[in-house]
Structure formats: structure tokens, C-alpha cells
């Protein structure tokens with residue numbers, strides 16, 4: 001066993017530390033978040049710190065870095081209360097990754113990275129047209145995390161769009177059939193393979 005202490009983590013080069021710590025919490029639910037500003041500028045950014053909060057009401061949360069580092073998505077969500085999440089498949093990984101670049105707020109990142117927008121009635125935020133699984137959210141809360149200046153953004157799922165119907169009989173959504181990728185660290189992208197599904201565990 002290799003032992004790594006808090007003191008040695010703190011002594012590391014910041015990029016090495018970021019890569020290591022970002023990998024430690026596991027494979028992530030990476031998605032593209034689409035928003036539109038009050039000025040009408042569409043925005044797209046990749047996020048992987050996404051978490052299921054509950055199924056009734058259906059809620060999803062994500063962590064936004066401090067506003068100085070990642071200002072646009074969270075500002076647009078605060079302004080409009082609406083956003084979309086769009087799964088990523090192998091054909092769009094490079095474009096998706098490129099949305100992490102710090103584009104000016106005046107830049108439409110869909111156009112900058114070469115992904116088409118999809119607009120749906122009753123949703124002022126754009127979807128990623130080529131994404132196989134897309135869903136629309138409405139803002140619930142933006143909860144500051146004072147320890148490190150990040151925010152937990154929570155939202156209600158308003159609608160879900162599947163490229164094809166591969167749902168299993170009990171509602172389970174086998175993401176591998178949609179080629180949804182998962183991410184590790186800040187730049188590793190993987191395809192997933194199911195090992196097994198098990199029955200509900202009882203004592």
C-alpha cells in the first residue's frame with residue numbers, strides 16, 4: 001500500500017494535485033450544460049460534478065466552481081432559472097472538452113466549438129442537438145459552500161428527451177446503450193460497460 005498524507009498532497013505541484021484529487025472521487029456523470037443569458041447569448045460548458053438528489057420530486061445537483069473561475073453558466077441560471085443537461089458520446093468529446101475553455105461571456109460556445117443548438121418550445125435554454133440524452137431543468141437553489149467558494153446548484157427535472165427508447169422494463173436507463181461517456185479527473189473520458197444489476201438489497 002502506498003500512503004499519501006494530507007501534508008504531501010499540499011506539497012504537490014497544483015496541476016498534479018488537481019489531477020490526483022479530481023480522479024479520487026471516481027468516474028463522473030459528465031454533461032454539457034446549456035444556458036442562455038438575459039442578453040440572449042447561448043452558453044455551453046462541460047460539467048462533471050453532477051449528482052442525483054432525489055426522484056420525487058426529480059432533482060439533480062451540480063457543483064459550480066467559484067464564480068471568478070466559471071462565471072457564465074451559473075449567472076445565466078441565476079438570471080433565467082432554466083438550463084439543459086446533455087449527455088456526451090464519443091463523437092462529440094473533443095468539442096465538449098473545448099467548452100471548458102474560458103470564452104468571453106459574449107461568445108456563443110456552441111458556435112465556438114462546433115456543436116449545433118436545438119431549441120424546444122417552452123425552453124429558453126438551448127439543447128445540444130447531437131446529444132443522445134437531453135433534459136431540461138428549472139432552478140431550485142444555489143447553495144454557497146463557504147469552505148472553498150463553490151456552489152451547489154440544485155434543479156428540478158422538467159422534461160427528458162431520449163434519442164431512442166432503450167429503457168428497461170423497470171425504468172432503468174442503460175446509459176451504455178446510448179454511448180454516454182463518463183469522465184475521470186479533468187480530462188479523461190471513458191465508455192462504460194455494465195458488470196451486473198442486482199436485486200434490491202434487504203437485511
Ligand SMILES: Cc1cc2nc3c(=O)[nH]c(=O)nc-3n(C[C@H](O)[C@H](O)[C@H](O)COP(=O)(O)O)c2cc1C
Nearest residue numbers: 045046047048049063064065070071072073100186
Ligand atoms: C471534464 C471536465 C469537467 C468539468 N467539471 C466542472 C464542474 O463540475 N464544475 C465546474 O464549475 N467546472 C467544471 N469544469 C470546468 C468548466 O467546464 C469551465 O470552468 C467552463 O469554462 C465553465 O464555463 P462557464 O463560465 O461558461 O460556466 C470541468 C471541465 C472539464 C474539462
